[in-house]
Amino acid sequence: MSAAAELHSLRRGRATTKPQNLAAFLFLLPWFIGLFLITLGPMSVSLYLSFTDYNLLQPATFTGLDNFTRMFTDDRLHQSLVVTFTYVFVSVPLQLALALGLALLLDRGARGLPFYRSAFYLPSLIGSSVAIAVLWRTVFGSAGLLNQGLALIGIQGPGWISEPSTALGTLITLNVWTFGSPMVIFLAGLRQIPTMYYEAASIDGATKWRQFLNVTLPLLTPIIFFNLVLQIINAFQSFTQAFIVSGGTGGPADSTLFYSLYLYQRGFGSFDMGYASAMAWLLLLVIGGFTAINFWASKYWVFYND
């Protein structure tokens, strides 16, 4: 069916389905109820609480912008921002590069593709779970699997997660390892690229590398963009891994103090819910800001083939 015919049928469809709108809204109703009761309601309360001093056990008292001005002098908050930004800017590009690399390999139609696809996707399913974080803690312990392996080739490895200099690195590795979901999306994207471009390119004498640079990459930019936005948003909110690996402390010596972990410590550890709410809103602003920048920048590098 041509695009014009498709569009036409869509238009016609819309004209004839008016009575069905009601049904659509009815089906959406559970979601709307959820949105208002469990998302928007608490969000607006948290916005109010961010301007108060609230310890959970006594009524909140309004303190204006106090919580936000306190942020400028809170060294641990700054440390948590450093940790989180490092995590986002190192792990997301690495993860996407790995995902794209493997997607390209798998896309060549290797035998047993469904098996490999599932195998590589597996870490993503369990990667942010508590069980994997516990496993990670054992693998990277000073007498863990990794160091036992290194010992075989004569290297005495450190306690990867108990040294401040390497602890964040192991968590970044954990995140990079969960490349499965961007990989699957890349795979789908690669399948969308019409083979005629490659045929034309190879007739013109382009090498595989030139084909990748000049055909694959440009046509894949919408998918890269999509993955980038999603993974950045996810990485900013990272919590479980650091919580389990460091036992909730963000240690050793605050080297894995993720923003959301510090937020949790303020809220539940110190009964400082007002400040924690303010932190949540700052995080929302930061994530919103980065997403906006991403969308703005996308005009200059994302190519839509339509």
Next chain:
Amino acid sequence: MRSVSIRRMGAGAVALATGAALAACGTSGGADVEVSEEPVTIRVTWWGSDARAELTNEAIAAFEKEYPNITVEGEFKDWGGYWDALATTTAANDSPDVIQMDELYLASYGDRGTLLDLNEAADLIDTSQFDEAALATGQIDGAQYAMPIGVGVPAGVVNADLFEEYGVEIPDDSTWTWDDYAAIAEELTEASDGAINGSSVTGGNDVGSVKYWARLHDNELFGEGGKVTLDPEVLASMWQYNLDLIESGGAESAAQAVESLNAGVGAGSLATGKIAMGFAYNTQITALKEASGADLRLVQLPGSGEVDANFFKPSMYWAASSQSDNPAEAALFIDFMVNYEAAAEILGTERGIPANNEMREFVSGNLSETDALAVDYMNSVVPGTPPVVTPNGGSGVEPMIQRYTQEVYFGQSSPEDAAQALIDELQAEVDAAQ
């Protein structure tokens, strides 16, 4: 009514007066403290292992047999989740009626009015079998917010097997000093050719080690009225001592210390035989011996021969919520758990050595070997004056100490700078909560 009636009458009078005042205002938080004849359901919450849950549920069944009209619903969680849940249910005015409470959080909840002053239920809870010092650990400004269940005492632990293996003599713990301790630790490391370290780091992994060090130097972590009285020089000297011990090889490395801390008592360096001496609580000896299988012994802490710096730490408490609709039944439950032989027989020393003198006597009749070690040690300790209860806002003191300790041991800040920073931050936290 049994003894201690004067204190109780005084408290009763205060309770009556405040009760009258509150009634006049028409806002008395929970319901009246009166035992109901009707069927009543109360909720009880605690943190801990499956083993604890089994014992507690058995004790609950015994309680329900004693009071047929009361149904008890038990809920239990692990330590971390427990406090999150308690904070949120309390905020939602849906707190369980009976709450297992810890010293770190007692004032945070008590000062904010969410706990019932048990003096209001004085004729329902018998306190006659508790030492004044033990009861005082559950009091804030005269209000009895919690009944101590058990006590633990900071202790030194030595691994006698490792001492024997490397031909080092177990020291006389009645006279040894921290200098002796360091020398022995270094001797052990050398004798083992680095296979083990003599000691763990002995300060900064938990708040008890800091309190003990401070008290050795005639200092306290907290004073009255939410004041952090810890002397920065004293704290810095504790860190310096351990830095030297790490440097000389007497103690394990900072990274190993972190790993041991994260692994928990049953899988830390003491339990796995990577070190021969360390700091613990006497009640942890059961878990330690079970995990290691080695001949672990409790010894007096260095310096305790000269200064009575050691102290009884209430291992945990029972408290009742001020939001409870059935405060009298909650009080009856607490009374049962701490005062009845029927409960003590089931619970044993699982929540620490009973703070109730009669019950301690009762359970010591059939103690396991390791429990007997813990009781013997406790009886041998001469405690100094009890430390002040951790003030409101200070519940985060332990992770805070661990964090600064790691900064010092990993060489990120000097002991002096870190000491001042810790004290400032802790004071600010407490002040913010007042």
